[in-house]
Structure formats: C-alpha cells, structure tokens
Amino acid sequence: MSADLVAELTAARVLAIIRGTDADAAAAAGKALLAEGVRLVEVSLTTPGALGAIEAIRLDAPDGTLVGAGTVLSVSDVADVAAAGAQFVVTPAVVESIPEAARRGLPVAAGALTPTEAHTAVRMGASAVKLFPASLGGPAYLKALRDPFPHIPFVAVGGIGLDRMHAYFEAGAIAVGLGGPLVGDAASGGSLDNLRTRVRACLAALRQGPA
Template identity: 40%
Template sequence: MNPNPVNPTSSVLARLRAVLAASPVIAVVRAPRIPDAVALCAALAEGGINLTEFTYTTPDVTTHLRRAAREGRRVGVGTVLTAEQAEEAIAAGASFLVTPGLRPDVARAAHAARVPVVLGALSPTEVAQAVDLGAAAVKIFPARAFGPGYFKDLRGPYPDVPLVASGGVNAGNAAEFLAQGALAVCAGTDVVAPDVVAAGDWAEITRRAKVFTQACAVGGR
C-alpha cells in the first residue's frame, strides 16, 4: 500500500524551501501562556526572525495562530500528531506544519490542503521515509543528540534534502549547524523562553532574537 497517496506538488515543496533559504531561523514557541501572539511575532520579526512556529503544547494554540495569521505573520504549528490537528491548524491559518517524528496521516492532510509539512526524523532511514512522505524539509530532532557534524554526515547520502536542526540549538552553536549542512535552525528557549513570553516582555524577545540571528550571520548565513 502506498503510504502517501496524495503527493505534494513541486510548488508546495519549493515554497517553504525558498522561505527557509532566505530566512533560516524558526522561532519555536512552547509557552503555557501567550498574552499577545501578534506582538510576539512582531517582536521576533524586529529581531530578524520572520518564521514563528506555535505548538500544540500551548493551550488554545489555534486562537493564537489565527490572530497572528490574520495580521499577515508567517506562522505555522508544531507538535502536530494527528490529521485532525493538521486540519484544525490549517483552517486557523497555518502556512506550514511541523511534526516531532514521522506522521503519515499529518503528511497526507497537509498535502491535501497544499500546505508544506516539515517531518521530524533522526536516523538516515527516517530521513528517507520523511522524503518518501513528501516532506518539504526534514527536521532532525533532537539535533543535540549528535551535534552539527551529524548534518555533514547526512549530506553525503542526502545532498539535496533540506534539513532543519531542532532541539538544543542556541546562539552559541546555530552557526555551526548551518555551516555543516542545515538549511535552517530552530530557536527555542534561547529566544522564546516560556517565562519571558508569558510575561509579555517583547523588548527582551527582540533582544534575544537579534543575538541569535547575528550569531547565524557570523556563521556566513
């Protein structure tokens, strides 16, 4: 049986890949409370991060997503585990979906709606499976498990697969992940610490985003 009966078009794949190539940092927000999703996205953009991934670990995540998407922010949803969540997120305005691991049902729902999906993987076998499922990019998670050098190793058998580093990426190592072959990196608590987000300290979010993006720029991106 074909695990991926709905194949994504090349334009769907290329759309997110082009965005990541131009703006290689995704802010991954895992906070118990987001007082103003629009202000959060604006603070991140001011610091140079134009892609925001809200997650299903945040209560009422689709409300935040809908508000940010209405204001024209480029936002997606992560920790998507089911087709139902995928459809709900897409209806709320998600421009991309992210999974922590291989989720064929999520991939099918994304492809049916012509929304790019980033599938999580770790081993070379899982990377191949993510590609077969039509991933626009493959998120290597947790990236800290093997470090930046692992991306160089994966580039050998998979030179054309867009890889995203997630989990344990910070301002001190982000540039190395990019230099070793990651197309993009995920900025988590190093930029969007839950307590800072919950407090609505947008100036601090902008400051942290600038530090992170400047560190990436020093690495040649």
C-alpha cells in the same frame, strides 16, 4: 498557493519556535518576533490556545513572513491548523499528519532522527526534514546524514544555542529552529523586551557569520 517553505527557510536561516503556557502571551511573542525581523515562526500545539495564537499572529504578520503550527500529529490537527491560517506545519516525528498536510498543500517540515525516518518523511510528502533532536549527534551527525541524502533539506532543531547556529549551517543545515534560547519565557508571560534583545543578537550573529 502554498508557500515555498524550503526557499523561505534557506533565506531566513532561523525558525522561531513558540511554546508556552498562555495563548495571549504566545501571540504577543510571535508578533514581537516578526516585528524584530524574524521571518518564520511556529506555534506549538502544546501551547494552550495555540490555534487562537496562530490566528492572532497571522492578522498582524508583515508581508514576507510565515506563521506555522508545530507539534502537528494527527489528521484532525492538520484540519485545525489549516482553519486557523497556518501557512506550514512542523512535526516532531514521522506521523500521519505529514501526508495529510501535503495533500492540503501545506508544506511540512517533518521531524526525523535516523536515515530511515528522514527518507520516509520525504516519501510521505515532507518538504524539509527537521533533524530532531539535533543536539543528540551534533553537527557531525548532520554532516554524516547528508552524505547519502544531499537532496534532503535539513533544518536542525533541538538543543541549539545561538553560539552553535553556524556549526550546523557549515554541516549543511538550511536553517535552525530556535525555541528557548530565542523565545525564552516570553510565550508564558515573560519579558518581551528581553525577547527583542535576544532576537537582535540572533540576527546580528547571522549577519556576522561564524566567529
């Protein structure tokens, strides 16, 4: 049975985006993220050995967490990530992987920027829309986009720092996707201790609410 991605995103509020240069480091980063309390991680297929990293993270993933694949573009990508055990799919754009993942029962957060793209993504089977790059228009753009589409669950991704999360929540995002500001260089062999420190700061900021 497929995960209820929208419910999980709404509860977790943060999707960690792992994009690096080393499969083992990416897997270690994913395991550290989940161990520290992050509930959803996405491994981008631009990471060398991403499929192996997804498999490795899934093996140690705590109950109640989800491991997904990002930058999933093609029908063959969907087959590959499904075989690796990905529990959801993320795309950077409105692409052919959306209906294929939906057909397989893999929930999709589909990348979109414009109203037309957001509407099309949902019609193609996306469970949620990844507003990307969110920083281009900021929270005000997200709020304007939600006015005609109140039923679309938006996840804001791209150029969002820890200090801007709550602005996007207030504009209507169900969650934010955090890559560099959260993961840093850990997926390329950087410090896991520094990663853990950033995760703790992020989760503390979520609990505390807007400043």
